[in-house]
Amino acid sequence: MVALARKTLVHEWRRFLPAILAVGFAGLLQLLQAALVLGIFGSASVYVTGSAADLWVGYPGTQSVNLGRPIDPNIEARLLMDPAVAAVEPFLWLDADWRGGGGTGGESVYVSGIDASPTGMMFAHALSPALRARLEEPDAVIVDRADIGKLGVAVGGTAAINGHTVRVVGVSSGLRALGGVNVVSSLATARALDTDPTDTGRPTYLVARLSDPTQADAVAQRLRGDGAFGPYEVWTARAFARRSVLYWMLDTGAGAGVLFLAGIVFLVGAVITSQTLVAAVAGSVREYATLNALGVGVGALRWVVLEQAFWVGALGLLGATLLGTLLLVLARGQDVPVVLNLPATLACVVLALGLAGVSGLAAVRSLRHADPASLLR
Incomplete structure (x- = not known):
């Protein structure tokens, strides 16, 4: 069945291309958004991260570097x-x-x-x-x-x-x-x-x-x-940098807007990708009905669709990674504050694969029309 999923993608690549582009575009937006968020809010701690000090001493309760008071x-x-x-x-x-x-x-x-x-x-x-x-x-x-x-x-x-x-x-x-x-x-x-x-x-x-x-x-x-x-209060450099970034992300309300935008990107990508996969499965419903008539169970056919969704997500991520790397290099050359670390990258990968998975589950519903009796019509 795994080979069937891959061969179907290769043979019917025109049907699946819009879904691959949808996942890739959504993943690219999430990747760039994460890099901009980390870069912009990370600049709140540039005083700490750009310095070689191990400890910072300031007024008690200071939430960010720019809110310090004389000591x-x-x-x-x-x-x-x-x-x-x-x-x-x-x-x-x-x-x-x-x-x-x-x-x-x-x-x-x-x-x-x-x-x-x-x-x-x-x-x-x-x-x-x-x-x-x-x-x-x-x-x-x-x-x-x-x-x-x-x-x-x-x-x-x-x-x-x-x-x-x-x-x-x-x-x-x-x-x-x-x-x-x-x-x-x-x-x-x-x-x-x-x-x-x-x-x-x-x-x-x-x-x-x-x-x-x-x-x-x-x-x-x-x-x-x-x-x-x-x-006075004493913080380690790492703790004070994190404290400053979290203040700007969470306590100023800016972080809520970023999370809302990320949710919108995920929702739009899920709708577009799921509809594309549904259309692709619906277009091959007679082939699935034939396989069902030859003894392939509906459960196995569901796995074929989910595997197709996985490959759609993987191919979309590959394109998003290549284009995202190019755009990040270009942004840094123009002094745009972008920073990307491993946890943020992994989070974007999980979201993109989750997007493909949700779309695959939506496409599985189209298999209810893969009834061998439909071949007699």
């Missing part, structure tokens, strides 16, 4: 007292207003004040040592290459942040933010841009490197809850 700088002493902590550095995060040239008007930007030394942990994966060295210049800033156009400035040009003149000394990739534009500066420049007199240059976060990164969970647990140094 007492003396907490650094508490961190350094732990023998597992190898280094600590402050991170200053500001919500600021950018005024560039070229008639672009104002732009909301997020200023990240970091330790610009070669051994600095913040944005260690996104900034080369040469770019970090340029941040040591007074009022120097770096932006993502995909954002420099809308900021109305070129490398070497000047702009104003909170009324303070800054100069763009370079561009990098992997700095794009969710809901704004990331601007990286040294700690000294960021403090000069801070217009809130109540902060007095206090860090938004403290980040720490451990002698043994595998002990991050244990060290974070040990450092929590020391009220003598003021209110």
Whole structure:
């Protein structure tokens, strides 16, 4: 029966081609949607994933990196007292207003004040040592290459942040933010841009490197809850990145819209594919009736239809994978935030095969007309 399913697909490929295209198109949409969701919402944690810190220390209850509040700088002493902590550095995060040239008007930007030394942990994966060295210049800033156009400035040009003149000394990739534009500066420049007199240059976060990164969970647990140094909370880098992404996906309502769209894609694909398979089975009803008259049971014929649905799903997935890979490469070349990991890919594969399976079950109902008596009409 398996051979019959494959031979039928080869011989009647024109009948099954629309179903293959429907599954492939639905799988492609789900794949690209997953990549965009992971890329867009993943940019909320770019501060964490682009850095080399093992621990993050911030205000208690902080749900996302961009929602941090200033903490007492003396907490650094508490961190350094732990023998597992190898280094600590402050991170200053500001919500600021950018005024560039070229008639672009104002732009909301997020200023990240970091330790610009070669051994600095913040944005260690996104900034080369040469770019970090340029941040040591007074009022120097770096932006993502995909954002420099809308900021109305070129490398070497000047702009104003909170009324303070800054100069763009370079561009990098992997700095794009969710809901704004990331601007990286040294700690000294960021403090000069801070217009809130109540902060007095206090860090938004403290980040720490451990002698043994595998002990991050244990060290974070040990450092929590020391009220003598003021209110603070400690997260591992992985936990804080996940916390930030989940906040934007679930608590802001954006994730609900994405799930709704995914459901619509699955429903439309299921309807189109099932109708195509039903038509293909109905077109071969006399052949199935002949097999039934020769002694092939209805149960075996059902398996033939389900196997056909499986091959339709597999062929559609193959096409979706090839085209999806090409589109993802093209998107990354255009600085579109797309990220795809193994769990998301497997989820798309399961959904596409599930789509083919649901369509196959719908097509099985057409076998009720495969009655040997119909051959006498």
